[in-house]
Amino acid sequence: MTHLGKEPHEELIMTDARLKKVERLFDSVNREHFHGEIKRPICRLSNRMKSRAGQVNLIRWEMIISVPYHDRYGWDGELENTTKHEVIHLFLRQKRKPSGHNKRFKEIANRIGAPYYCKAMPKRPYRYIFECPNCKREYKARKWIGGRYSCGKCSDGRFDRNYVLTLKERLS
Ligand SMILES: [Zn+2]
């Protein structure tokens, strides 16, 4: 028997299980708080969504759940919070009401115990300070950007190699 790497296989199963969980959560929130009236969105997981917990696409009728966020804050209570929050956006839209974070959104959030805001993901710290060779303006960066950016103040709206930022300091 060929020994297949174990981890990718487990990851596949896990991701699928999480997606099923999101769908089940949607159904139960919908049933419990909205009489099952809301049309079920396409549920998706995103590995790239780094700064927020979830998102809805009201055109494509999708609910997208951040993997990094819930890896950090948990796939149980926090996932329920996220789902409730996103479902309110869908509900308002389906009712043809303004679907942003407005007063009505807040009322529903309070009623069903959904968070109005989600927890912010901590950002990676700044690691470098670059500067413009011309005006000496400083730019902080979280990752290496050497050679790829020119000073926004000195360049005329487009990349200008005369004003390519240079490293000033490496932060630890
Ligand atoms: Zn929202």
Ligand SMILES: [Zn+2]
């Ligand atoms: Zn400059």
